[in-house]
Amino acid sequence: MSRVNYGEPLVMLAALIRWFFLASITGVIVGVGTSLFLLGLNYLSEQTAGVSLGVQMLLLPLAGLLNGLILYYGYEKVKNRENDSVITAVHERFGRMPLKTGIVKPIAAILTLSFGGSAGKEGPSAHIGGTLASWFARLIRLQPETQKVLVTCGISAGFSSVFGTPLAGTIYGIEVLTIGQLRHDVLFPSLVAGVTSYQVSRWFGIPYSYYRYQHEVPHLEDLFLKMIIIGIFCGLASWLLIEMLERTRTLFQSIQQRFHIWKPAMPLFGGIVLSSLLLFLPTDYLGLSLPLMGQALAGEQVDFFTFFWKALFVAITLGSGFYGGIGTPQFVIGATAGNVIARMLDLDPVLGAAVGMMAVLAACSNTPVAAIVMGFELFGSSIGMYLVTACVTAYYIVGHRSVYPDQRVIFPKT
Amino acid sequence: MSRVNYGEPLVMLAALIRWFFLASITGVIVGVGTSLFLLGLNYLSEQTAGVSLGVQMLLLPLAGLLNGLILYYGYEKVKNRENDSVITAVHERFGRMPLKTGIVKPIAAILTLSFGGSAGKEGPSAHIGGTLASWFARLIRLQPETQKVLVTCGISAGFSSVFGTPLAGTIYGIEVLTIGQLRHDVLFPSLVAGVTSYQVSRWFGIPYSYYRYQHEVPHLEDLFLKMIIIGIFCGLASWLLIEMLERTRTLFQSIQQRFHIWKPAMPLFGGIVLSSLLLFLPTDYLGLSLPLMGQALAGEQVDFFTFFWKALFVAITLGSGFYGGIGTPQFVIGATAGNVIARMLDLDPVLGAAVGMMAVLAACSNTPVAAIVMGFELFGSSIGMYLVTACVTAYYIVGHRSVYPDQRVIFPKT
Numbered sequence: 001m002s003r004v005n006y007g008e009p010l011v012m013l014a015a016l017i018r019w020f021f022l023a024s025i026t027g028v029i030v031g032v033g034t035s036l037f038l039l040g041l042n043y044l045s046e047q048t049a050g051v052s053l054g055v056q057m058l059l060l061p062l063a064g065l066l067n068g069l070i071l072y073y074g075y076e077k078v079k080n081r082e083n084d085s086v087i088t089a090v091h092e093r094f095g096r097m098p099l100k101t102g103i104v105k106p107i108a109a110i111l112t113l114s115f116g117g118s119a120g121k122e123g124p125s126a127h128i129g130g131t132l133a134s135w136f137a138r139l140i141r142l143q144p145e146t147q148k149v150l151v152t153c154g155i156s157a158g159f160s161s162v163f164g165t166p167l168a169g170t171i172y173g174i175e176v177l178t179i180g181q182l183r184h185d186v187l188f189p190s191l192v193a194g195v196t197s198y199q200v201s202r203w204f205g206i207p208y209s210y211y212r213y214q215h216e217v218p219h220l221e222d223l224f225l226k227m228i229i230i231g232i233f234c235g236l237a238s239w240l241l242i243e244m245l246e247r248t249r250t251l252f253q254s255i256q257q258r259f260h261i262w263k264p265a266m267p268l269f270g271g272i273v274l275s276s277l278l279l280f281l282p283t284d285y286l287g288l289s290l291p292l293m294g295q296a297l298a299g300e301q302v303d304f305f306t307f308f309w310k311a312l313f314v315a316i317t318l319g320s321g322f323y324g325g326i327g328t329p330q331f332v333i334g335a336t337a338g339n340v341i342a343r344m345l346d347l348d349p350v351l352g353a354a355v356g357m358m359a360v361l362a363a364c365s366n367t368p369v370a371a372i373v374m375g376f377e378l379f380g381s382s383i384g385m386y387l388v389t390a391c392v393t394a395y396y397i398v399g400h401r402s403v404y405p406d407q408r409v410i411f412p413k414t
Numbered sequence: 415m416s417r418v419n420y421g422e423p424l425v426m427l428a429a430l431i432r433w434f435f436l437a438s439i440t441g442v443i444v445g446v447g448t449s450l451f452l453l454g455l456n457y458l459s460e461q462t463a464g465v466s467l468g469v470q471m472l473l474l475p476l477a478g479l480l481n482g483l484i485l486y487y488g489y490e491k492v493k494n495r496e497n498d499s500v501i502t503a504v505h506e507r508f509g510r511m512p513l514k515t516g517i518v519k520p521i522a523a524i525l526t527l528s529f530g531g532s533a534g535k536e537g538p539s540a541h542i543g544g545t546l547a548s549w550f551a552r553l554i555r556l557q558p559e560t561q562k563v564l565v566t567c568g569i570s571a572g573f574s575s576v577f578g579t580p581l582a583g584t585i586y587g588i589e590v591l592t593i594g595q596l597r598h599d600v601l602f603p604s605l606v607a608g609v610t611s612y613q614v615s616r617w618f619g620i621p622y623s624y625y626r627y628q629h630e631v632p633h634l635e636d637l638f639l640k641m642i643i644i645g646i647f648c649g650l651a652s653w654l655l656i657e658m659l660e661r662t663r664t665l666f667q668s669i670q671q672r673f674h675i676w677k678p679a680m681p682l683f684g685g686i687v688l689s690s691l692l693l694f695l696p697t698d699y700l701g702l703s704l705p706l707m708g709q710a711l712a713g714e715q716v717d718f719f720t721f722f723w724k725a726l727f728v729a730i731t732l733g734s735g736f737y738g739g740i741g742t743p744q745f746v747i748g749a750t751a752g753n754v755i756a757r758m759l760d761l762d763p764v765l766g767a768a769v770g771m772m773a774v775l776a777a778c779s780n781t782p783v784a785a786i787v788m789g790f791e792l793f794g795s796s797i798g799m800y801l802v803t804a805c806v807t808a809y810y811i812v813g814h815r816s817v818y819p820d821q822r823v824i825f826p827k828t
Binding site: 009224400 | 649813
């Protein structure tokens with residue numbers, strides 16, 4: 001049944017060409033913005049990489065104070081911080097984002113991460129992407145609905161540049177907006193923006209790691225059941241991360257209100273708490289913790305509670321008011337949790353880490369399809385079936401929570 | 415922000431376990447049903463494989479007459495045939511399907527395909543899956559909403575068994591219900607049912623083919639643009655197939671009404687038309703036409719108009735009232751169209767066929783995510799980016815048409 005008229009392919013082609021240009025330009029702009037952020041982050045992180053424990057313990061409160069000051073003075077809406085989330089912007093304001101926070105927040109994130117705050121680099125990248133796309137849309141005076149799509153493109157482009165997986169980045173940028181569905185209508189523009197942005201970042205020399213799974217994958221049956229167990233475990237780890245984030249945020253807020261503490265000082269206290277934890281725990285949990293993820297993915301022995309400590313560091317960092325993303329922590333927690341549970345199930349810990357990493361992403365961000373596609377892009381298709389089982393299971397177990405509280409529940413999970 | 419109470423992981427776990435059992439049983443039942451259908455089809459197809467052209471020209475009208483009689487007498491609702499589509503059942507009747515057509519339709523499909531009618535085996539498999547799942551749901555007295563999910567599982571299981579790609583089958587079964595979104599909530603049960611059903615079919619010895627793409631994939635840039643061209647071409651090929659299906663159906667209906675022809679005789683006339691075409695055209699376009707697809711995927715030289723002739727044969731077969739699926743034709747048309755356009759673009763025709771096959775599936779069925787995942791499962795992840803570009807482009811170009819007119823448009827594409 002042809003629901004629309006005969007000229008539809010021509011109309012669609014025109015729409016396609018228009019989006020191809022708009023999305024390509026967005027991709028270039030976002031690629032440049034995200035790459036500059038990542039280069040800045042890499043540069044400052046290298047400067048602080050080798051510092052002694054004492055210096056590190058000083059850097060953390062300092063980063064906290066700087067974060068507090070920057071966010072408080074550089075950015076008025078600190079009282080209602082969620083309002084400038086890109087997710088809210090797409091849902092409530094046709095994607096309109098203030099340009100100012102597109103500069104302030106990345107600087108705060110670079111300080112957080114390179115001075116030892118435990119967080120991610122994905123959120124800031126998506127923030128840059130959304131902000132620049134919104135700026136570009138206003139520059140060329142797009143209509144609100146078109147602007148909204150272009151901002152979604154910007155978010156996808158930001159994720160593609162930071163993940164190094166353009167396809168998964170594209171889908172993640174769309175899927176992360178809601179819980180319970182993946183809309184198709186923005187796929188093409190987002191894909192064009194994502195691929196372009198990723199290419200720009202490669203041109204800037206941003207390094208990416210892929211870990212093809214080379215081992216023989218054992219065949220189905222009981223492995224399928226074991227993957228459900230890994231999924232359940234990773235779902236619970238995701239639940240833990242989300243709850244800890246929420247609880248520490250509430251705790252720091254109530255302390256601030258109870259003792260009438262000057263708001264910008266709160267991350268300073270968070271920094272002090274993190275520094276004191278360093279008296280008992282290694283510095284591995286600071287910053288992005290990519291070495292921990294690398295060890296887990298290489299199949300090395302990982303301590304059982306690694307995922308717990310990482311979640312705690314992240315919760316204190318973000319809960320006390322540092323600005324940073326929440327993407328990388330999901331990878332670190334997922335890879336380490338997957339590694340240890342796989343060992344307990346007598347499975348290859350490399351497979352466990354790969355699958356666990358994607359399962360926690362699927363659960364925490366409510367993005368099962370993006371996680372599955374990213375698994376394919378990072379590890380190859382040989383682990384496909386196991387990947388999917390663990391991702392989908394974890395996605396259910398975590399329930400209707402999210403590390404992004406602004407996500408809209410479109411369809412409940414069961 | 416925890417939106418639901420603390421016990422949610424436990425509630426989700428209980429839901430997961432319940433669905434695991436329900437979906438596994440559904441998967442076994444559907445796996446047995448689909449396998450018997452596929453075995454019957456393979457058996458009868460072998461019997462008719464070597465017949466002479468004369469016999470073949472007699473078999474086609476005979477199959478038409480048998481189809482007409484079976485559908486007319488075995489199945490009352492012939493006047494409003496769409497009413498027992500599984501898609502409509504899920505949308506309008508909580509998935510309730512009459513058990514009778516679950517037997518009548520597969521028999522008609524086996525006759526159609528093995529006697530030379532040009533159609534597919536996917537639709538009948540999904541029909542078997544949906545019918546058996548609906549029967550099982552009523553047997554154990556499930557609530558309507560739960561029954562609806564279980565029927566979706568059955569559809570996914572049917573596709574998994576017939577495709578041989580459990581993951582893509584699962585997603586296809588969910589995505590094919592609507593245009594414009596992929597709902598997440600049925601992912602877990604459908605996946606369990608899909609994997610189980612696929613395993614059962616393997617146990618029955620159903621043969622599957624996978625074509626890993628072994629060649630070196632050239633790197634991005636202009637290939638990305640060429641993939642958009644392939645996507646546009648495959649989108650137009652999809653548009654052609656859908657329009658031809660619709661036109662021939664209308665044509666045969668108006669002839670029937672104009673000349674007051676006895677309804678069961680219409681497929682007989684369709685068979686005669688097909689037989690007369692054999693005077694000018696090879697028999698390659700009859701049945702499933704898997705050899706054509708195989709040639710295209712092997713990179714052999716394929717005639718430019720192959721996809722057109724295949725579409726014509728399929729349109730006459732299904733339009734005149736034969737019963738059969740529309741999945742395999744999409745593969746054949748996509749692979750041959752992709753092969754020829756790739757050659758014109760100076761690309762590897764193997765890559766073109768692989769990508770084109772998935773692009774036509776994405777467009778005709780409005781299932782871009784399933785097509786992408788199937789591409790990964792069939793060809794490996796090395797072609798990922800190109801696959802996606804072509805699939806998404808074709809999906810747009812085809813507009814809001816579908817080979818499944820019962821699909822609901824949830825979100826328009828642009």
